[in-house]
Amino acid sequence: KNQVEQSPQSLIILEGKNCTLQCNYTVSPFSNLRWYKQDTGRGPVSLTIMTFSENTKSNGRYTATLDADTKQSSLHITASQLSDSASYICVVSGFREYGNKLVFGAGTILRVKS
Amino acid sequence: KAGVTQTPRYLIKTRGQQVTLSCSPISGHRSVSWYQQTPGQGLQFLFEYFSETQRNKGNFPGRFSGRQFSNSRSEMNVSTLELGDSALYLCASSWGQGITGELFFGEGSRLTVL
Numbered sequence: 001k002n003q004v005e006q007s008p009q010s011l012i013i014l015e016g017k018n019c020t021l022q023c024n025y026t027v028s029p030f031s032n033l034r035w036y037k038q039d040t041g042r043g044p045v046s047l048t049i050m051t052f053s054e055n056t057k058s059n060g061r062y063t064a065t066l067d068a069d070t071k072q073s074s075l076h077i078t079a080s081q082l083s084d085s086a087s088y089i090c091v092v093s094g095f096r097e098y099g100n101k102l103v104f105g106a107g108t109i110l111r112v113k114s
Numbered sequence: 115k116a117g118v119t120q121t122p123r124y125l126i127k128t129r130g131q132q133v134t135l136s137c138s139p140i141s142g143h144r145s146v147s148w149y150q151q152t153p154g155q156g157l158q159f160l161f162e163y164f165s166e167t168q169r170n171k172g173n174f175p176g177r178f179s180g181r182q183f184s185n186s187r188s189e190m191n192v193s194t195l196e197l198g199d200s201a202l203y204l205c206a207s208s209w210g211q212g213i214t215g216e217l218f219f220g221e222g223s224r225l226t227v228l
Binding site for chain 1 (some may be wrong): 118156157158159170204206215216217218219220221222
């Protein structure tokens, strides 16, 4: 069964600290992996999209890594800010016969405290 | 550049009624996809439309349907509403077909079924 599992489920950190969110997937065949940030009551916003051949991708203080062999990805947030408080969703796109299939993780809820 | 616009933002319906939600994509985007987000199930893919044709479909009952117009605007309809249909319905637009590229999400339509 195609699945995407994220950990931890929730996380609280102090402002200025770094953190790493994890995403493990079993989606096959694999097309790409995305990380989205979703503020409460808002739509998700894309942070990164990585294909099979990409190991690392950065977007400001956000750095995503991908290990396609072990089917693992991580999202590292550097020098966290209060505005980083949000849900972070890992989404894996897999090929299927009549178009791509998106499988969503349950998300990690991050709270940054001052 | 205007983002993805969803209307209405909030609505309340009773069981058995039907509802129609609207999505206007970013200008120039030809693909519109729809998602259901609930606390228990997270984000789930409903369907994707490209050039007025449904190209991809998730695992939802036939009560959930949609369409896309020649100007790329899309509507989704849910008939015979059930309590479990209460959710945030998100649409996303992208330039190409197949959900391969970056998705731009709207703010969502929050449906409450009483």
